[in-house]
Structures are given as structure tokens and as C-alpha cells.
Amino acid sequence: MMNTSPESAANDTQNLPHHEDLVDERLVCWYFVVALVYMGISFVGGLLMALQLVQWNPEPAELLSPGRWRMIHTNAIAYGFITNCFLGALHWAIPRLTLKTVLDRRLSYFIFFAWQVVVVSTVVGILLGQAQGVEWGETPVWIDPLALVGLALVAVNFLAPILQCKGPLYVSLWYFMAAFIWTFLTYAMGNFLPEYFVSGTSGGAIAGLFIHDLVGLFVTPLAWGLMYYFVPILLQKPIWSHGLSLVGFWGLAFFYPLNGIHHFLYTPIPMFLQYGAIISTIAVEMVVTTVIINFFGTLWGSGRALVTNLPIRWFYTGMVLYFVTCTQCAMQVTLTFQKLIHFTDWVVGHAHLVMFGVFTLWFFGMMTYLFPRLLRQPWYSYRLCEWHYWLSFGGILVMFLDLTFAGLFQGYYWASLQPWDASLDGSYPFWMIRLFAGLTIITGQFCFVVNLWKTWRLSRSPVTQTEAVTATATA
């Protein structure tokens, strides 16, 4: 039965491998902690750019160049925060799903350190002005080969236990397997072809594929795979419909890679390719709807978990925002919308909604669930967990709405041929609100880190009895 929650079987049976032998908890913990550090670095970048736009900028200094920090902002999130979160969560989920260890524990530690070298060099390289001219792939060119080797090792290390499995595979593993192949190919395509081989318009088409595949074939499948793992466990019931799981996976696999060119509509890229990308994008949104239906079908009857179970709330909030992102996507991909919103803050709002509003919320859900287990210590304060949730959710909601409206205004300012300055003056109030929305998000993460720190301290103290609220995020 593939639909049963994957862990329930494991717990009742005696002669199955033990959790301690399968999961390297220290590594999971380390991955999450470094991920949070990179998130902090990314915030510095976002903040510097936001301050630049409202002109509360610090004295100019080469190493504070807002343009460079803007690239650090995105790259630290993609390769520092998101990738490390994934690696941590996968080190938990894959051994537990397959009941087998990863290929080699020493390899796991090697990958951990190698990947941190990749991310730190990326940040330093960009800071020194060596960025590569491919969006989301600004990693300086000399790091690309190392990163590619790292991704190959990750694939080998995780595919080993999956390939040893006999019999049908659980849905999460479909996503993971495909994602390891896709991530490697996507990274190779996007970082080498436009840089060394393909110039101009056709290079743009490939860069578009890269931007999109990075979200669609790396982040999205790994993240959904983890949702298919965590949600049934937390709700203690199987996924609603296996058929819809199949539709969701194969629909994504087929249509998502065909979307890339929609990032460059109205460029000189041939028009029929632009139409193809638009149609595939709309197809993806239909697929997404089936996945969302499947997950809400699963939630049906357990709605109270949204109130009582914080990880579930993080997950389902992310899913609602995912649906919003995708609905927005189906509209903004049309040429009609593109006339108005391309190049505006609308797009920036869209990117934040999906990267923070969806995937990051999911990671927070996973961390809220896993940290007490990793540290063997309930959260220091449940209240801080709630603050973390509400500040993050509130912040991203305001930021998204604000940037979306900003985009509409900017589009009309430009099209009406007013002087450029008019669009800047018009954007100013929106940029101000965005700054404060960003600060709200940062405050939320501050609550989280303080909470984590205190929890860690408690887990270390010999006195197990605590004054703190012992309610954890556990269901």
C-alpha cells in the first residue's frame, strides 16, 4: 500500500532498523542551523536594497554595493538557505522512508562541508564583484564546477538507499529521485551554456529555462516530496487520492520544464516558442490545482489541526499561498498582463511570495516539528513559535500585496510616458511599506532564533524540569 502514512508501519514492527541507526540527527541539525545563518546573510542583502530604494542608504562603500548585495540576497537564499534546509530534511526523510541509510556517512559529512565552501565562496565572490551574468546563477564561474560535483555527490548519496528499495515507491520518493536528476542537469545547463557557448537571444532562452527549472525542477519537487512525507505523518492518515498524486507528479514532470521562456516574453525569442511556454504554464497551474485538491482532501475532517498543530498550519498556509502564486502565475504569463507588469515590482512580489510565502514557510514547519525531536527538548516557548508564525505570515502577505500594487502603478506610469521620475515618486510609498514588511519578517525570524537558542540551552542543562510552557508543536 503506497497510501499509508510511511512511518506507521515502521513503528510497530520490532525487527526493522532503528531510527538512531538510520538518521544522522547531528547532521540534520547542523544543516538547519547553517541554513538559518545564510538566511541572516540574505536578510542583510534584502535590507540594503530596500534601504537603497527608500534612500536611507549608508555611505557608499564598495563592499556595501546594493547591486552586489541584491545578488547575495537571492543566492544566499537559493544555495545557502533553501539547499541546506533540503539536505537537512532529506537526511531525515529518506532513511526513514526507505529504512536504509544513505550511501556513506563520511560522504554525507564531506558534502556538508563542501557545500558550505560553495556557498561561502559564492557570497565572497559576488561581494568582490565577480558575479556571473545569469539570474539565480550569479555564483562566480570558478565555483560552478565544484557546485556541480557537489550536486552529483548528493544525488549518489541519496539515490543509493532509494534504488535499493524493493517494491512500489512512496510518492515522496518519486519526487526526490526525479529532482536529483533534474537539479544536476539544470545546474549544468544554466551555468555553462549561456556563459561559454550561447550568446544573445538563444542564450536568453536557455537562461529562462534555467531560472524556471531551478524553481520548478529543484525546489518544487523536493519541497512537495517533503510535504507528501510530513503531512500524512502529522495528520496520521494517508494522502487522500493516489490517482491525484500520480497526476500531480507526472503533470509537473512534463509541463514544468517547458515553461522557461515565459520569463522573456516580448523579447526577440521566436514568438511561437513564447506561445508554447505560455500554454505550458497554464497547464502547470491546472496540475497544481489537482495537487492542492489532494492535500485539502487529506486535511478534510482534521481541520482543527490548523489551530492546534503548528507545523500543519505552516504547511497549509504555504499551500494556500502556493495556490495564490500559481493563480497569479496563470494570469501574469499572458501577453495581456505582461504588457503591464513585466519589469515591475509585481514580479518581485511574485518571487517573494513563492520563495518565502511557500517554501520557506514549509521549512519553518519542518523545523518547528523536527527541532524538538532533534534536541529531545520541547520548544522553550510556544508563544514565540506563534509569534514566529504570525510575523512571518503577516510580513509576507503585506509585502506581496504591496509589491503587486506597486507593479500595477509602475506599469501604468511607464506606459503613459510620464517622465521616469514620476514612476520613482509613485513607487516610493510602496517601497517604504515593503521595507517595514521586510523588517516584520526579520523580527519573526529573530523570535525563532531566540526560541531555538533557549531551547538548545535547555536541552543542554542537566535539569530537565522547566518553567517554560511544555506544549510543543507536536500533534
Place this chain on the structure above:
Amino acid sequence: MFENKSGILLIGGLGFFLFSFLSNGLVPILMYRDLPEQTAEEVVNENILYQFEDLSVRYPESFQAAFGEPTLANCAEALRVGRKIYIGEGCWHCHSQFVRPVSNESARWGPVSKTQEYQNELQRPVMFGTRRVGPDLSREGGRRGNDWHAVHFFDPKSVSTGSPMPRYTWFYDGAPDKPTRRGLALITYVQWLGSWLESYPDYEDYVPIETMMENPLD
């Protein structure tokens, strides 16, 4: 097939990826195979050489130290350096380099962008851009004088009140009239943009506002 390992790895993982690459990546490459990539030397033209010489006259000492003589080879070198800075500073995240056929863009910035404009070394990776905080730059060359750019990069607010563009003081030896090699290269790069067009330098047409506002998005 839909649930087994080889189906997922080979059809989903490899197959669909390759299909998308062939249909979306290879097709434009094949379509434009008759437009070979030009080198930086090949895209140096009269217009940009004029600007390059002008820089050598305006900032003789800096120019001498940075590039020596305003020759074609040195100009190509300046363009390469300038492009690297344009990427390294993230200018392309605030400025686009393509004029779309909609939203009155050609009235503001000149002719709609065409593929052949991008088939050169300096557009690998292509600098289409993703966000316009500042205006499109693909027809920027010649619209402003070199000294305007020198002052603007040193302190955008001094020529454009309230500009949110960052100051790039590290391209100078302390004053706007002392651009360094990096400063001169960046100005050369910006002056090159659009220099290959008949319409260089491109100024906005006068169009009565009523006509414009009839259908602003077309």
C-alpha cells in the same frame, strides 16, 4: 511505468528534461545559426570610437593611465571590462536591455530590439535584465555626454534629483572628474549601447499626450 524507478528516472528525470531542452533551447540556437557571434572588436563602431576618444580628451591623465591610446583594440578591451562591471555591480537587476513592442516603449526608447543586436560576445550571457528600477539602457549610448555619466555614476542625485540609484564612488579617485580604469570602462560600455543603430543617439519623439493616452498599453 508511472511508479517504478526506471520510469521516473529515465522518462520523468531525463526524458522530459531533454525534450524541454530540445524544444525550447535548441530550436532558437538552430534558428539563429546563420547569425554568428561577433567579437568585441567587431562591434566597435565609429560612434563608440568617437565617445572613446572624447573620454581620452576629457580625462587625459586617467585615460592615459588606464588605456593609453584610444585605439580600436583598447576600446574593445574597455567594453569587455565595462561589461564585467555592469554584471558584477548588478546594474542588470535595475536596468533592462530590451525594448518591447508594447506599452509605448519604442516611443520612449527607440526601435524595438532585434535578435541580431544581441549576437555578440558582450551579450554572452545576454543582458535582457529582469527589473526596471531605472530606465532601459539598450539605447542609452550618445543620449548623454561622457561627463554627465561621470558625474551621474559618482553621485546620481546631483544630476537626477531624488534618484535611488546607488553612488559608485569606487570608480573614481575621489572626485567625479577623476574616473579610474573601471569608471572609464563603464562609461564606454554605457555609451556603446545602441551605438550600432541608425537612430543613434536616440531621443524621444514628441507625441501629443492625447494620442499616447488613447491606448497606453499598445
